[in-house]
Amino acid sequence: MTEGQNTSTATAERPLIVLCYPRIDFQANYHYAWVPYSLLFIADALVEQGLVDVVVYDANQDTRSWEGLLRENQNRLLCVGFSIMTGGQQISHAIKLAQTLADIAPGVPRVFGGPHANVLPSQTAAHPLVTHVLTGPGQYTMPSLVSALLGLSPIEGVPDLWRHVDDEVLPPAQHLPIDWSLGPVRHWNLLPLECYVRADEAIAPRTLNYLSSYGCRYRCRFCYEQHYVHHFHALPAQVVLADIAGLVDRLDLSGIKFYDANLFMDKPRAMGLMDGLGRLSPKLSWAASIHPNDIRVLLSKDPNTIHRLHAAGCRRLLIGVESGDDRVLREIVRKGVDREGILAAARAVDAAEIIGAYTFILGFPGETREEKQRTIDMAEQIAYLPTRPEVRFHGYAPYPGTPLYEDAVNAGFQPPGSLEGWAGFDYYSMRTPWLDDTDLDVIRRWSHATGRRLKEPETHPGSTHHHEGTR
Numbered sequence: 001m002t003e004g005q006n007t008s009t010a011t012a013e014r015p016l017i018v019l020c021y022p023r024i025d026f027q028a029n030y031h032y033a034w035v036p037y038s039l040l041f042i043a044d045a046l047v048e049q050g051l052v053d054v055v056v057y058d059a060n061q062d063t064r065s066w067e068g069l070l071r072e073n074q075n076r077l078l079c080v081g082f083s084i085m086t087g088g089q090q091i092s093h094a095i096k097l098a099q100t101l102a103d104i105a106p107g108v109p110r111v112f113g114g115p116h117a118n119v120l121p122s123q124t125a126a127h128p129l130v131t132h133v134l135t136g137p138g139q140y141t142m143p144s145l146v147s148a149l150l151g152l153s154p155i156e157g158v159p160d161l162w163r164h165v166d167d168e169v170l171p172p173a174q175h176l177p178i179d180w181s182l183g184p185v186r187h188w189n190l191l192p193l194e195c196y197v198r199a200d201e202a203i204a205p206r207t208l209n210y211l212s213s214y215g216c217r218y219r220c221r222f223c224y225e226q227h228y229v230h231h232f233h234a235l236p237a238q239v240v241l242a243d244i245a246g247l248v249d250r251l252d253l254s255g256i257k258f259y260d261a262n263l264f265m266d267k268p269r270a271m272g273l274m275d276g277l278g279r280l281s282p283k284l285s286w287a288a289s290i291h292p293n294d295i296r297v298l299l300s301k302d303p304n305t306i307h308r309l310h311a312a313g314c315r316r317l318l319i320g321v322e323s324g325d326d327r328v329l330r331e332i333v334r335k336g337v338d339r340e341g342i343l344a345a346a347r348a349v350d351a352a353e354i355i356g357a358y359t360f361i362l363g364f365p366g367e368t369r370e371e372k373q374r375t376i377d378m379a380e381q382i383a384y385l386p387t388r389p390e391v392r393f394h395g396y397a398p399y400p401g402t403p404l405y406e407d408a409v410n411a412g413f414q415p416p417g418s419l420e421g422w423a424g425f426d427y428y429s430m431r432t433p434w435l436d437d438t439d440l441d442v443i444r445r446w447s448h449a450t451g452r453r454l455k456e457p458e459t460h461p462g463s464t465h466h467h468e469g470t471r
């Protein structure tokens with residue numbers, strides 16, 4: 001990143017907010033660069049509010065020194081926000097960056113937010129280096145905190161704010177109403193977008209990621225999504241299309257990877273989006289996540305829908321299958337679709353020549369060897385479909401805030417008891433009582449496998465940790 005590129009009209013006297021996206025390890029294993037949308041939405045709202053300058057620091061991409069940035073601005077820093085998700089060592093990197101800030105400017109509030117903080121706000125706020133935690137969508141809560149820090153409104157009025165005062169964690173006095181609506185980004189120049197445009201071999205030479213909705217109405221029991229927003233919030237199709245057309249123009253894009261948990265949650269909206277994307281000129285290639293049951297629903301309405309998706313530029317669909325066993329799908333995961341439904345969806349996607357990227361999970365609490373084997377058999381069946389879809393296995397990792405996490409804890413999983421403890425929680429290296437050596441071997445061999453590659457004798461580059469997919 002080049003200095004100044006992501007600073008809103010800076011003036012020496014204005015207070016400054018730095019929003020930091022700490023590094024995620026294994027980034028080197030991905031072929032891609034992810035726009036830190038979490039912080040972009042917040043920075044965008046702060047620019048609109050007009051009270052402060054804003055800098056977004058993406059530690060995955062930024063070439064500036066963190067210490068240098070803080071020292072240079074220490075006299076006007078109003079607060080620094082850190083985004084954290086569980087895993088990928090992001091929490092431990094956040095703690096280090098917060099320590100540097102505390103050393104340079106001890107009085108500047110260190111505000112934490114993001115998926116991990118949303119789930120465990122009180123434990124996060126209790127960490128000695130954390131002064132505030134804001135849960136939920138930061139574009140609605142952060143401007144309110146800024147106004148309070150500037151003395152323009154009472155701190156008690158800030159929704160969903162947890163404060164670490166002396167040795168105590170004070171819970172929020174207010175909550176954000178659940179019926180907030182999602183607005184588009186207005187200040188794309190807050191990030192040097194060009195550095196996030198990458199080639200994706202299954203999509204297009206100039207591909208950028210894009211987020212058009214929050215949440216998912218399915219209730220898969222291992223997934224964090226249901227914890228976060230409870231409701232599904234989405235930008236209208238027309239807004240998304242205009243926004244994407246602008247980005248295509250500005251960045252000469254040829255591809256879009258949708259970040260949405262499930263782009264097809266709202267079918268009429270998704271179809272409107274699809275038709276609009278199909279009409280864009282020049283034509284874009286794109287990829288998205290879809291729940292296998294949504295493929296079933298779309299096909300039941302019109303068997304031609306998947307072909308229409310391909311005609312509209314859809315090149316890859318990320319599909320979470322999780323298990324090939326009906327009991328596991330029904331009782332443990334509550335996936336909302338059975339094995340036959342998944343196989344039918346996979347065949348339809350294949351017939352439309354869209355690349356399916358299928359993910360499977362092994363090692364759910366209470367899963368038997370036979371059930372795991374059915375999953376492996378089904379993955380193989382899918383991997384050898386004519387288009388040779390991508391198939392990956394992951395070990396089940398209990399993420400806090402999910403219903404299955406409670407089951408895992410009841411069945412003997414011992415979760416970390418502090419933010420520091422969660423810093424070491426790693427999705428790739430974690431072991432639970434439900435993963436044995438056979439499972440680990442399957443996960444290793446299939447971590448970046450396609451039907452074709454499975455025929456190869458062994459280790460292709462990046463086989464142990466590779467985990468790319470639509471993400």
Ligand code: B12
Nearest residue numbers: 034037038081082083085086087088113114115134137138
């Ligand atoms: C892109 C992405 C990634 C990228 C991250 C890079 C990047 N720059 O974003 C990559 C691919 C590296 C990644 C990796 C992983 N990811 Co991921 N990822 C996502 C994804 C698809 C989008 C994230 C996003 O931008 N969301 C949109 C923004 C706007 O939402 P948000 O992050 O929640 O931010 C809002 C609020 O939380 C809040 N907020 C966020 N930060 C802050 C900070 C402050 C100060 C404040 C006040 C508020 C605030 O305000 C934001 C704006 O509204 C999400 C799913 C999703 N659709 O959200 C999963 C998700 C974040 N990932 C998740 C997980 C588990 C992982 C992995 C650990 C495992 C995996 N799934 O691969 C790995 C870990 C890394 C590794 N070892 O490889 C989980 C996190 C669950 C949790 N409890 O933390 C999610 C939610 C998926 C899920 N449903 O389970 N991921």
